[in-house]
Amino acid sequence: MNPHCILAASLTIASAALFAGCSMIPEPRPAEPAQPASASASVPVSVSTVTETVASQSEAPTSEAQAPSQEVGMRTSPSGVPGAPLAYPGAGGPVPADARPVAMVQYIGYLGREVGMFVTPSGNIGCELSPGGADPMLNCGVDSYHQHPVLGYDENGWPKWFVDVREGNSFAKDDVPLYMEGQYGTGTVIAPEVVQYGEVVYNGPLVCAVAETGVTCWDADTGRGAWLAREGATFF
Numbered sequence: 001m002n003p004h005c006i007l008a009a010s011l012t013i014a015s016a017a018l019f020a021g022c023s024m025i026p027e028p029r030p031a032e033p034a035q036p037a038s039a040s041a042s043v044p045v046s047v048s049t050v051t052e053t054v055a056s057q058s059e060a061p062t063s064e065a066q067a068p069s070q071e072v073g074m075r076t077s078p079s080g081v082p083g084a085p086l087a088y089p090g091a092g093g094p095v096p097a098d099a100r101p102v103a104m105v106q107y108i109g110y111l112g113r114e115v116g117m118f119v120t121p122s123g124n125i126g127c128e129l130s131p132g133g134a135d136p137m138l139n140c141g142v143d144s145y146h147q148h149p150v151l152g153y154d155e156n157g158w159p160k161w162f163v164d165v166r167e168g169n170s171f172a173k174d175d176v177p178l179y180m181e182g183q184y185g186t187g188t189v190i191a192p193e194v195v196q197y198g199e200v201v202y203n204g205p206l207v208c209a210v211a212e213t214g215v216t217c218w219d220a221d222t223g224r225g226a227w228l229a230r231e232g233a234t235f236f
Contacts (some may be wrong), residue, residue, distance in 0.1 A: 080215075084227040084234040088200070088209035088216035090224040092236060095207055099200040102129060104193040108178065113137070116203035117192035118210075119178040125215050125228055126179035126192060127165075131204030137170055139167040139205045141177050142228055146181040165217045165226045168235040 008213075081087040090096050102116030111130075115137070119126040127140040141162045145151060149159030151170045158172035181189040195201055203225040205220040218225025227234040 008121055048097075065066050081234060081236045084216075084236070086211070086213045086229070087227040087234070087236075088211070089225070091209070091216045091225055092218050093220065095202050095205065095220050096200050096209075098201045099207060099209075102193060102195075102201045102203045104190055105203065106182075106190045108189075115178055116201075117181060117182060117190075118195045118201060118208070119179060119192050120210055120215060121194055121196060123183070124230070126177065126183065127217060128178050128217070129201075129206040129208065129217075131206060136166060136204070136206060136219060136221075138219060138225075139163065139177070140165060140208075140215065140217060140226075140228055140235075141173065141180070142230070144230050148230070150230075163226060163228060163233055165235075166222070166224055167217050168224065168226070170233060173184035185208075 080089070081091050102118055104118065105114050105116045107114045113132045115129050116129040117126070124143050125140060126143075128137060130137040139162065143161070145161035146159055149161070151160040151163075153159055154172040156172070158174070160172050162171040162173035162177070163170045176186065178189050179192040181187040182191045183190070193201075195208070195209055195210045199211045200207065202208070202220075206217070207225075208215055208217040208222055214227060214229030216225065216227050223236075225236055227236070
């Protein structure tokens, strides 16, 4: 069984659902020529009308936007994030005044740090925020990138679906993220908070703003961050 099936298996309680989940994860593919600009994590992806929600409308909450996505030319947006007109307007700045602390924070022994965890209402995007002193951790996974690998593939042909927001890169994480362990009850990790659309949460200087169109996360100390949506990721 390939690593992505192993990942899917650990996320599912019922064995029937386990095999169904594996069938949705793409098989490894041989190395390809460089991806088009719109699929590269290093090139900003700009969007007009986008949605962060999962592909199937029947699986997403009825409150989520279902408008079709449409790409537009790269531009500088009012949010201050070039190529990401729908990113949070205060992205890259200080912790917003209306932000609140992440509700679900757990000390993870093998990491030696406390980690705040949340998922979006659709469950498509989940993030882990841990200030961690000199080594902060701000990582997010986008489940739909498994089926639609808009960030391309790694050297082994696996879709890049996990994003290191502070470092500005993405990779094909082959083990289960903390927020997923809690989300599916496969370990001792607590369930992540479901952050509603329109809310902004933080853990120390690490901030994430959740919207129906996507999630904007950044480090208020460095100003570095990322805009995440189904269509791709834009780093700033």
